[in-house]
Amino acid sequence: MNFKLTLLLLLAALTFSYGQDNRAFKAGEKLIFSAAYNMSGILTDVAEVRMETSEMNTSSSKLLHLKCTATTYSSFDSYFKIRDLYESYVNPRTITPYLYNREINEGGYYKFVKYKYNHKTNRVNSVIKKKTKNTASGFWDKKENVKINGGTKDIVATIYKIRTLDIKKAPIGASDSFTVLFDNKQTKFRFKLLAKETINTALGKKECYKLAISTSGTDVLKGSNSNLLWLTADENKIPVFAKFKIAVGSGELKIKSATGLKN
Amino acid sequence: MRKLSIILGLIFAVLAVILSVLPLYKLAFIPAILAAIFGILAFLKARNQDLPTHVIQVVFLLTIISLSLATYKTIFTVAEVGDTKELKQTEDKRKEEAKEELEDIIITD
Numbered sequence: 001m002n003f004k005l006t007l008l009l010l011l012a013a014l015t016f017s018y019g020q021d022n023r024a025f026k027a028g029e030k031l032i033f034s035a036a037y038n039m040s041g042i043l044t045d046v047a048e049v050r051m052e053t054s055e056m057n058t059s060s061s062k063l064l065h066l067k068c069t070a071t072t073y074s075s076f077d078s079y080f081k082i083r084d085l086y087e088s089y090v091n092p093r094t095i096t097p098y099l100y101n102r103e104i105n106e107g108g109y110y111k112f113v114k115y116k117y118n119h120k121t122n123r124v125n126s127v128i129k130k131k132t133k134n135t136a137s138g139f140w141d142k143k144e145n146v147k148i149n150g151g152t153k154d155i156v157a158t159i160y161k162i163r164t165l166d167i168k169k170a171p172i173g174a175s176d177s178f179t180v181l182f183d184n185k186q187t188k189f190r191f192k193l194l195a196k197e198t199i200n201t202a203l204g205k206k207e208c209y210k211l212a213i214s215t216s217g218t219d220v221l222k223g224s225n226s227n228l229l230w231l232t233a234d235e236n237k238i239p240v241f242a243k244f245k246i247a248v249g250s251g252e253l254k255i256k257s258a259t260g261l262k263n
Numbered sequence: 264m265r266k267l268s269i270i271l272g273l274i275f276a277v278l279a280v281i282l283s284v285l286p287l288y289k290l291a292f293i294p295a296i297l298a299a300i301f302g303i304l305a306f307l308k309a310r311n312q313d314l315p316t317h318v319i320q321v322v323f324l325l326t327i328i329s330l331s332l333a334t335y336k337t338i339f340t341v342a343e344v345g346d347t348k349e350l351k352q353t354e355d356k357r358k359e360e361a362k363e364e365l366e367d368i369i370i371t372d
Contacts, residue, residue: 034342042289045342058362061370065361067354074345075286083350089361091370098368101357105349116364 021093024163024237027055027064028260031238035070037251047072047082049253051159051239053260056089064092066156080107088156095161100154100181115146115154115181122148126184144184152179152186162191162229163237167209172196188216191229199230201240202256207233208240222246235263265308272301272322279329283336291333298326 033049049070056063070084083105088097100115112129124146132140153161158178165176175192194210208230214221221227226245231237238261242253275298282291302322309316 039287039290040293042292044287044289048342048344056358056362056365058365058368060366061368063365063368063370065358069350069354071344071347071350073286073342075340075342077345079286081345083347083353085350085353085357087354087357087361089365096370098370099361099364101361103353103357 022095022164023235024262025053025160026260026262027053027092029053029262030257030259032256032258033253034256035251035253038249043252045073046076046251048256053160055092062092063089063098064095065089066160068156068159082106086156088154088160090157090160095153095157095164097153097157100156102154113183117148119150122150124148124181128184146181146184148181148186149179152181155180155182158189159239162211163231163239165237167193167231167237168233182220185218187218187220190214190216194225194228196233197230199241202254203232203238203240203258206240209233209237220246222250226250236261265305265312265314268301268305268308269318269322272298272305273318273325274298275301276322276325276329279333280325283329283332288333288336288340291329295326295329295333298322298329302326 029052031051033051034045035047035049036043037046047070049068052067052069054065054067056065066088068084068086070082072080072082085101085103087101089099090097096117096119097115098117100113100117102111102113104111110131112127114127116125118124126144126146127141128144129139129141131138134140158180161178170193172193172195175190177188177190179186180189181187190213192212192214194212196207197210198205198207209232211229211231212225213227213229214224222245226243228243229239230241231239236258238255238258239253240255244251244253275294279291279295279298282288282294302319305319305322306316308314309319
């Protein structure tokens, strides 16, 4: 009996972990979100988040360009202007990343991070650049060669990878973890399927998978079950709603529009 | 009690007006409601004691202004992103760089 149960659980975990090829999105997909920040219990829309995919052809291969941008609304620009770019160039089939760029401009703070992956040696060539007054160029930069585990991805590739998982076969309570390389450190993110819920979104009433996200070894995400993600329970698995609780506060991310969907 | 209510009412009413003109206008509802509560308290006390209500009227006036402004903005303000020219330039620049960097990539799996 115990053996059967273990086998069943193992099978369930495996089906959740190893989804087939990418059937969730294609080049040309554009998702637009509105990010709201919780201020004294009142949610205020502060920024627009865009997630776009496009094709990138090199002389030898075809890659998928995953791009996420965050832009504060004009009314907040004079107080705290955010112009963030997160992008990853991945294998369109397996979402294995080859190049990652992160360029953030947040209220005068600037940071640029670039990872070039070498999957044969499991190493990443990392470049981190920051603004400083101490050097003649005005920039401080650090080049490093970081050792990674097989399967480690950047944050953008991980978000899209979750969408390719075969969640419909996973039972409620099933979980999976992903190693994310962020600021040259590998962090384990755990995703747990909490429930199947129907929620109202800008795209209409949608049946969704409710996932809880947690981290281990870092305090980026606060609270247990405070970071939640709702993915539509269809082949597209569009992230329609998210609740987050981080060190500087909490908020929500709501979808405004979705175009160029694969299914 | 009446004086304290007037002072608190005034403070919250001024705070509500300030917040209602800022982008955080939704936060103005909290001090505006508090200002109204203290205003009513002060008004009732003043009426019982037959004292003037001029300052209390100012509290109500400021509360009404802040509430109207915040409500108007909540209903009619359309959130729009500002100037993204620089971000677009950054995106294009990074894309050009990426194309060069990825030229030698061979996808194995």
